[in-house]
Amino acid sequence: MHKELVDVERVSLYKSKNMSKYTEDDLKVELENKEYEYGFYTDIESETFPAGLNEDIVRAISKKKNEPQWMTDWRLEAFRAWQQMEEPEWANVNYEKPDFQAVSYYSAPKKKDKYASLDEVDPELLETFKKLGISLDEQKKLAGVAMDIVVDSVSVATTFKKTLAEKGIIFMSISEAIQEHPELVKKYLGTVVPQKDNFYAALNSAVFSDGSFCYIPKGVRCPMELSTYFRINQGGTGQFERTLVIADEGSYVSYLEGCTAPSRDENQLHAAVVELIALDDAEIKYSTVQNWYPGNKEGKGGVFNFVTKRGLCEKNAKISWTQVETGSAVTWKYPSCVLKGDNSIGEFYSIAVTNNFQQADTGTKMIHLGKNTKSTIISKGISAGKSQNSYRGLVQIGARAENARNFSQCDSLLMGNNCGAHTFPYIESKNASAKIEHEATTSKIGEDQVFYCNQRGIPTEKAIALIVNGFSKEVLNKLPMEFAVEAQKLLEISLEGSVG
């Protein structure tokens, strides 16, 4: 048992503290030093493109990555579409529009060659990982987690490739995949999120610098949790990663994604695209803990997180999204499921926490196309400080989706009266046999609940943490164990100082 806990701690995303001995008092100390903990900046000699975006930059990115012609064309097509598009305005967020010509679209740690082993990796980079609590050499020994680490968009290290290769699982950076498995990439890239899907997706398709690629062959159950780690390092660069996960017939994979960014004054742009494809009888579980820099207390700086995530379910397939969103100044994110095959299942579990001047507009889309499709949406929004937290969701039942079933629940918790909680659920049904239930509530932490805790000697701050945890339990339970512990602590820290 103890061994296991220690392992968990090593995977821990933001601290390499001994968690088995982690007590509530430690939390208190931690809360007192609540400045954004990843606010360090590693001075790795970066190779950064000049700011601005035009066809030449797109070509240059493609060339830099030694991509085949079809890929370059694909990017250019996306870029041309992007030029015709306008930045969406409908989300319930206010921010100064990023100047897309002021962003540098490529930033890679300068490298000699491919890294054959960790020794060749820039020691400073390794130091970065250590601060994040994921030392690579330890990683290898850890059971159950393989990581594809992305720093400023270029995958520098992939572990456990060999173990996975034995099962026929392909887990590598997408740039490698373009070289090594072009047939798979060509077949699936852009099938779920087309280049022209939306403004940010088009931008991403044109300039994505790296990301993860995962293919689980027929009938294989991936023996470990796959994990990617994103971190924005270089100032003034945008992070445009692209993830493609393909679960072939009857396979299963659980995928974890965690994000952090060092403190920066200017807003950093993050426009990622994640595509999941679950073929017949396959299951994909995708979990995200997002902790990008949320900006300081005055609302200065922070990451703009404009993400397009979508999964496609074939017959009897299942896709489950779980997300814990605590960071970013502005979040614009709707992990969705297209339930194309009969009997397919889509799930969405989300906790979105906003504090200070954060703004989040997040939710999901469940598109029911096949018969007997089912979807579940559980969304918990917690707003504190002067933040705005919106749930925006769509449940759409197509005319042919006989016996489709949906259950949605959106609960919001407000702390203080300078914040706002909003729900914008869209429900569209074209089939008479569909059953849809939606419910939403908004409330605050009950004084009686806090009083009850106080009476029993639990100070208010801890009582609040306890209640918030209870409020979020339904979603936290869906996270893999390592992440659940992590997420729980993140929640507490994000809400520090918002009550009492």
Add this chain to the structure above:
Amino acid sequence: MELKEKMLASFMAFEEKIKDNEDLHEVRNHAIKNFENKGFPTKKEEAWKYTSLNAILKNDFSVFPKKDNAIEFKDVKKYFLHEIDTYKVVFIDGIFSSFLSSTTHEGLDVCLMSSALTKPKYKMVIDTYFNQIASKEESLTSLNTAFSLEGAYINIPKSKVVEKPIEIIYFSTGNEAALMVQPRNLVIVGENAHVQIVERHQSLNSNPVLTNSVTEIFAQKRAIVDYYKIQNDVQTANLIDNTYIAQKQESRVAVHTFSFGGNITRNNLNFYHQGERIDSTLKGITIIGDKQHVDHYTLVHHAQPNCESHQNYKTILDGQSTGVFNGKIYVEKEAQKTDAFQQNNNILIGDKATINAKPQLEIFADDVKCSHGCTIGQLDESAMFYMQQRGIPKKEAKALLMYAFTSEVTSSIKIPELKAKIARIIADKLGVKMGFDL
């Protein structure tokens, strides 16, 4: 000519014709400018995402109907609450019919908007209330404001309990090939006063009609207003109903909307709170079939503490009909201790029926109780089986279940005769001969 251009051209002629005070002239001109800028709403606008007016706007509507289209009372008797005595304000093709009406100036004013707008003795009331709560941004409301001339004017003085319900009925005779009418109603209910109003729009044949109606209701302190809208029109009638309600402290306003027919029906129902301890009720039953379309767009704006709002909308859709529910609860920072509840239940019976629901909450205060629920489903099979087992034919069993489904709304109708009338209409819609004597 496009309808928009036609409206703009007609406005010139309209302005020439009427002589009222300068202030109103300005209000109208301001409104027509807003309409000119915005035009008719399209599906691109979030508020009109699910309702398209394009098909209706293709009709060549006449804007100024010919005068004196008389109808016999016996032909339209069934549209009135004829079992009881009521005040009546009746319009035929947008023009007041003194023959069918029964207005009053004794102790309260139940009369015409046209006289209120033109006679000097009403000037103060018009200045205080007219176009005060109606949206100045929304293009269709502006269009109505620009052409506002006729409608019902109801002013209930302080502490007056109006003993008879007031009926406002708009008939269209179909003597015009296609008619557009824009009634404008103003209802002022004084402190502690109590009134019941029933509004109905009725076409008498199948020539297309577009009604763009605006009603402003002001409920003063502790006033009680019960407002019922019956929308059971022919398949070629289109109705855009814009209702704006301002409530002062401790007032109670309930609006029941019964949408049983018409081609496209759009209800914009807006409640604005201007005092504490207000109670607002919004309820509706929609039973439609064929290719009918009913869109409920509600807003409850909670701006003051300790207020309550209750919304309950029930929809049954058959055929290829489309139902839309877009309900918004907006709670401002100051509106602590708000209790806002919204429920929307839908049953789809027709294979090709569509329901689009968008219940929204926008909340800026922390100490509130706000919730919404929305369901889409079918009739309970076990209940159907139970009844059939006991000898109730399928059709009747189905009707009973649907009637029960709507009873949460019908039960709060305060006028017994109206309740019976609604029950009859529901039975008729469900195709059964049951009386539902409840």
